[in-house]
Amino acid sequence: MHWTDRSWHNLAAAVAILLSTAGAQVGSPPDRAAVVSLSEAIRRAQQNEPVFANALAAQKLAATDRYLAKAAMLPTVTYHNQVLYTQPNGQTNQGGQVGTQSSPVFIANNAVHEYTSQASITETVGLKQFAEAQVASANAARASAEMEVARRGLVSTVVSLYYSVSAFEIKQRLLTQAFHEAQTFTELTQKRETAREVAHADVVKSQLQQQQRQRDLSDATLAADKARLELAVLLFPDPRTPYSTEAAEAPPILPTKNEVTTLASNNNPEIRSALADVQASNAQVTSSKAAYLPDLSLNFNYGIDAPQFAKRGPDDVRNLGYSISGTLDIPVWDWFSTEKRVKQSEIRRDVAKVTLTATQKRLIATLEEAYAEASASRDQLGLLDESVHTAAESLRLTKLRYVAGESTALEVVDAQNAYLSSETAQADGVVRYETALAGLQILTGTM
Numbered sequence: 001m002h003w004t005d006r007s008w009h010n011l012a013a014a015v016a017i018l019l020s021t022a023g024a025q026v027g028s029p030p031d032r033a034a035v036v037s038l039s040e041a042i043r044r045a046q047q048n049e050p051v052f053a054n055a056l057a058a059q060k061l062a063a064t065d066r067y068l069a070k071a072a073m074l075p076t077v078t079y080h081n082q083v084l085y086t087q088p089n090g091q092t093n094q095g096g097q098v099g100t101q102s103s104p105v106f107i108a109n110n111a112v113h114e115y116t117s118q119a120s121i122t123e124t125v126g127l128k129q130f131a132e133a134q135v136a137s138a139n140a141a142r143a144s145a146e147m148e149v150a151r152r153g154l155v156s157t158v159v160s161l162y163y164s165v166s167a168f169e170i171k172q173r174l175l176t177q178a179f180h181e182a183q184t185f186t187e188l189t190q191k192r193e194t195a196r197e198v199a200h201a202d203v204v205k206s207q208l209q210q211q212q213r214q215r216d217l218s219d220a221t222l223a224a225d226k227a228r229l230e231l232a233v234l235l236f237p238d239p240r241t242p243y244s245t246e247a248a249e250a251p252p253i254l255p256t257k258n259e260v261t262t263l264a265s266n267n268n269p270e271i272r273s274a275l276a277d278v279q280a281s282n283a284q285v286t287s288s289k290a291a292y293l294p295d296l297s298l299n300f301n302y303g304i305d306a307p308q309f310a311k312r313g314p315d316d317v318r319n320l321g322y323s324i325s326g327t328l329d330i331p332v333w334d335w336f337s338t339e340k341r342v343k344q345s346e347i348r349r350d351v352a353k354v355t356l357t358a359t360q361k362r363l364i365a366t367l368e369e370a371y372a373e374a375s376a377s378r379d380q381l382g383l384l385d386e387s388v389h390t391a392a393e394s395l396r397l398t399k400l401r402y403v404a405g406e407s408t409a410l411e412v413v414d415a416q417n418a419y420l421s422s423e424t425a426q427a428d429g430v431v432r433y434e435t436a437l438a439g440l441q442i443l444t445g446t447m
Helices: 005-028 038-048 050-071 126-192 198-235 257-268 271-293 337-403 409-445
Strands: 034-036 076-084 088-094 101-104 113-125 243-245 295-306 321-329
Touching: 005 050, 038 126, 038 198, 038 295, 050 126, 050 409, 076 243, 126 198, 126 243, 126 337, 126 409, 198 243, 257 409, 271 337, 337 409
Parallel strands: 034 243
Antiparallel strands: 076 113, 088 101, 113 295, 295 321
């Protein structure tokens, strides 16, 4: 063989490419799509989903409001400092602590020079403050329950999308196999037509089947891509990030109905939210009625309020001291405003009670429906497996009969369709059971 310069150049380039590829494989393996488990998907979604973020923020804000309401029941302390200068009017008076002093122009002011530096402790005692603290505590409990409702709703969405991705990937794989099966059958009919064993109609029928499978595969690929993007929106900053879901395992065992009922009754955020709403409404009624009662305000001041900024004034007069005051405000007449506010709060309380009753009934119905769905889908898994085995055996026997000339192409196509339908139904049945079981776990708070 005669080697030219161009041949040597091409050979050297090929060797260089092979060496660089091998080096890349050894030194830096290519990136692979991350395998995301269901628990990891839920964790990622909780970090990225705005509705859950709002519910979490509302819970924190309600907890802060509860703290503020309780803090309002405690005494407040301020350190007040003020310097006041008033123009004198040219006269003197006996208003000073010792002797005479220059009179200020404004009669409301005590002296021409006045210095105030006092620590003030104030406390207001009334039923309204205690009722408002109860309202804030109930609202905080309701916000916590609503946050759990939002979390479970997000988990339900993630579970549905996660299993949808798995289902579409399985259907895509099944349709790929069905497309190859249709291709093989088309080649078989073409060979038999060439051997003059079958009519051209068999080839036409097999080609139509192959074309239909190709369209179905294209639609399944598109649906799988859409499902992956919908889930990726909740998981990644860039929805185009490649990932894959975990391989399906054996379906878990369905718990007994008594276990599910007990867990759902003891740990249901909708009922906790409705119950907290009733408690908040009752406290609001008490707060509204508290306007009928007087409030007692106590004040203690310690410091100086004198013409000199000093502990002692002229003639060793003591400026530093304290004062105590108590105020009792008794409501007398407000044009029935308090009565109307009480009626408003009672109306809201009645609505909250109706909501609580409706929530309890809805929980019972939802639990019954969810368990019935999980039980039915579990019972159908065995039947679906038997259908797949039966359809596979039917397809095998029909193809053997067709090769032997004892069946038609239409029978083979029907057997292929039946096998694909049974496999698709089996995949849907597994996803249906896993989704129903996840719904029960969400209801019971175990997921």
